[in-house]
Amino acid sequence: MSARPPAGARRPGASGVPVVALGGGHGLAVTLRALRGVTDQLVAVVGMSDDGGSSGRLRRELGVPPPGDLRMALAALCGDDVWGRTWSSVVQHRFGAGELAGHAVGNLLITALWEQTGDLVAGLDWVGALLGAHGRVLPACTEALDIVAEVRDAPEHPGISTVRGQSVVAVTPGTVLGIALDPPDPPACPQAVQAIEQARTIVMGPGSWYTSVMAGLLVPGIRTAVQATPAQRILVLNLVAQPGETAGFSPQNHLHVMAAAFPEVQFDVVLADPDHVPDEIALEEACALVGAQLVMRPIADPRAGPGHHDPLLLGRAFGELIGHGSIPAWR
Secondary structure, three states: OOOOOOOOOOOOOOEEEEEEEEEOHHHHHHHHHHHOOOEEEEEEEEOOOOOOHHHHHHHHHHOOOOOHHHHHHHHHOOOOOHHHHHHHHHHHOEOOOOOOOOOEHHHHHHHHHHHHHOOHHHHHHHHHHHHOOOOEEEEOEOOOOEEEEEEEEEOOEEEEEEEEOHHHHOOOOOEEEEEEEEOOOOOEOHHHHHHHHHOOEEEEOOOOHHHHHHHHHHOHHHHHHHHHOOOEEEEEOOOOOOOOOOOOOOHHHHHHHHHHHOOOOOOOEEEEOHHHOOOHHHHHHHHHHOOOEEEEOOOEOHHHOOOOEOHHHHHHHHHHHOOOOOOOOOO
């Protein structure tokens, strides 16, 4: 097998602005669906700490990095034609019975191509070529990681305790005080760092705030690259607090914990939905903590239920922001 697949053709009519989206899970997927219509130079940089379900089994049984969030990102980048819709559905399909029960087809495909190529990035590029993905998916680092959280007043653990594993931290009913990685200083994927350095816009959020949005910045090389880039940095707020890790959070709480954990990382724009901002003044004050201007646009999808962003509305907001020398007056 060749080390790299052939390069795909650029889509006519799409912007050539290089954009990197950093995160994982469902939040990154909706961001990618929004961005794929805005630019034809889109790179997803995906966290590598998933330890639940199919990804957790593959980590334990085969010793590979978790493919689940990478699979979701690739599926989100599939096109809207018959080929894209079909392959997006196939890679997301989970077996319902037997020894493969719970495994997603895409996780097995990614793992197979990692074994075939012996290279995480090459394997992902081959899967992307097969799917006709409108962008590239890269791991934040090239090894499996564990998220470790300090939690206050977890059930049966009064006071401060340690919770380990992304799948556990995400649903902990205690109050998350801070997160770290194990190992604490994994080497960043060189191609991911290069993509950030070459990007004109960096997008983070929405998503599980501690375990997806903030977790990527725990990789030292990724954090340094995001901190140093002259690119525009956009942070998309969640619409609602997430049961478990951010239960009870206001919109400004999300920025308070970001600023406390990574004071050196500043943003240009915080993007929020006006119908999900109960205290605009408090949110603007929190935006100042991360160096950002608050921009509010309708980006929620009420048809999908509470907490869901609309990819079309989000894409429209990104399209207005990306490439502007100054922030549009949207109030």
